[in-house]
Amino acid sequence: MKDKFTVCVFCGSSMGKNAIFSQNAFQIGLALGNAGYDIVYGGGSNGLMGRVADGAISAGSEVTGVIPIFLKDVEAGHAGITRLIVTDDMHTRKRIMYEKADIFLALPGGIGTFDETIEVLTWLQLNVFNKNLILFNLKSYWNSFIRMIEDSTAAGFYSPRNPGAFSVVDTTTELMLKIHNYQEKYSK
Numbered sequence: 733m734k735d736k737f738t739v740c741v742f743c744g745s746s747m748g749k750n751a752i753f754s755q756n757a758f759q760i761g762l763a764l765g766n767a768g769y770d771i772v773y774g775g776g777s778n779g780l781m782g783r784v785a786d787g788a789i790s791a792g793s794e795v796t797g798v799i800p801i802f803l804k805d806v807e808a809g810h811a812g813i814t815r816l817i818v819t820d821d822m823h824t825r826k827r828i829m830y831e832k833a834d835i836f837l838a839l840p841g842g843i844g845t846f847d848e849t850i851e852v853l854t855w856l857q858l859n860v861f862n863k864n865l866i867l868f869n870l871k872s873y874w875n876s877f878i879r880m881i882e883d884s885t886a887a888g889f890y891s892p893r894n895p896g897a898f899s900v901v902d903t904t905t906e907l908m909l910k911i912h913n914y915q916e917k918y919s920k
Contacts, residue, residue, distance in 0.1 A: 736794075737915050738770040740833030742848040743780040744841035753840050754783050756870050756904075760839065761787025763904050768793075769911070772832040774825070775799030775817070777810035780839055785810050796832060798825045826851065835914055836865045837907070840873040849877075856897045857890075864914050867900045868907060874900065 741761075747754045761784035764771060771788045774781050775797025788795050795813040800822055809816050819825045826848060838849040852865050867874040878900060884890035892898065901907045 736770050737768070738772055738796075738832050738834050739764055739911065740829050740836045741771055741773045741781075741784050741839065742836065742841060742845045742852075743773070743784060743839035744845060745774070745776050745781055746779040746842070747783075748780070748840060750871065752871065753780060756868075757783035757839060758787040760784060760837075760868065760904055760907065761789075761793075762791050763908055764788055764911075765791025765793030767908060767912070770794040770796070772796045772798065772829050774829075774844075775809050775813070776803070777808045777812075780841065782808075782810060784839070785813055789813065798828045798832075800825050830855070830861070833863060834918075835863055835911060837868060837911075838865065838874070839868045840870060846877070853881075853898060857893055859893065862894075862918070863897070864918075865898050866907060866910055867898075869900050869902050 743757060757780040761771065765788040771784065771793055773784060776782060776799065785795050785797065789812055796815050796817065797810050797813050798817045798819060799809050800819045804818060817828060819828065836852050838845060855861060856865060881890060899910060901910055
């Protein structure tokens, strides 16, 4: 088994309107850190991104942020993380995050989170890599996205080549079990 197992977290650079999003992001970072997982994420200190990083840091996890230079000030690059990688552009940011990741986790977020989530789902479909994507469906946040995927499948446009590579969880307990099982299966 690999010494380091890295979870790539996609999530909002804002807090959202319900405090449960922020609370949950911190708890997920804490749970991932307590389980010994490293984190790679978008590098910001704002919003849910900052809360995940703060939770993981408080548990002693290594946290790598990857942020393009033009967002470093807007998203306020997190000063407390293990390392902050500054890139020239978004494509390089995502490439580095994807390369470092063993598994992907999408929490609630906006257009950037959707972009990253859909791109990873596309790469899974095209067998660019053999990893997994987990949607954390807090307060049914991902229901519309899940329906869109189901509608695309029903219409004959999407046929998952590896249906097990994409899953949905509703609780931190489910999330941690899913990641542990994936790690056991694929990290040997």
